[in-house]
Amino acid sequence: MRNKKWLLTLLIFIISNIIIIETIYQVNNYDRHEVDYLIKKRIPQYKNKEFENILLGDSLARNALGNMVMPSDIVELTSNNAVSMAGNYFILKRYLKNNKKPKKLYLFCIPDHLYQDLNTQHTYSYFEKVFTDKKEIAEIQKIKPSLFKNHFSFNKYIESRLKTLKFLQYYRGKQKEKFTLMIEKPLCEKKDFMNKDIKREINDMQMNKDIIYEIPKIYIDKMNNLCKILNIKFTIVIEPIPEDINKIFKISAIYRYIKNKKIKIININDFYNFNNYFFKNDGTHIHGNTNLYYQNLINKHVIKLES
16 A cells, blocks of 8 residues: 555656646747757847857857857857757858848867767757758758658657756856956876776767768858858867867868868867866866866967957
């Protein structure tokens, strides 16, 4: 009898939580995560604006720049890796639709972003559920007909609802941080650090070095051509990455492809060697003061962040 009562209590608890999560999801349908917020709230707020510089980028860029007080000549529109080059192109197009063109465009990314082919577990939540303009859907389906089919998937359902549990953390705080000038010095001497996440990232880079994927290739070209038409200077900024990944990237097919297109590349890792210890959490992201150091490198070698 006690077991039945316990099971009934557990069932009621689970069903209640599912109802609560689903309610939050439906109420906050446009603010499930940072990319949703960027596309459906932030960008539509810009009308007839004129900025000299646009910053696009993945989550490394968003972590470093997203909560900064930007100089008046910069608009920051960073998102994450899952949106792919296609998503960054659509972000740029959405912004340009209602605002004056900038003089310069900076795309901040890690090499993995240049292999993002809209085939990950996050594609549904961060791309298909966000870039829902009819023209965007028609354009991407010509390349990847499998996208936007709206087939129910339990994995897709769970993925999208889990984002709901975290939706509050994606709201930008009202108090943004001002740029902090740091004294240049070695941040960490732990040269021999290695873990499974970093090994995985190195292995992935090694496997991909001779491959150029369809989505990044098409949308690098589209972004580059659009910038040429509008007379916008286009620069790709390679963000902090482990040293071994940087070495492989510099001999990769996608690196040669970008260089052959005469797109300017600024590699942050040419100015500071970020050893493996900086990426100990997941093999990709940096945290804390390392983000401030990254901001300083951007300020010195890419674009002025000092107001």
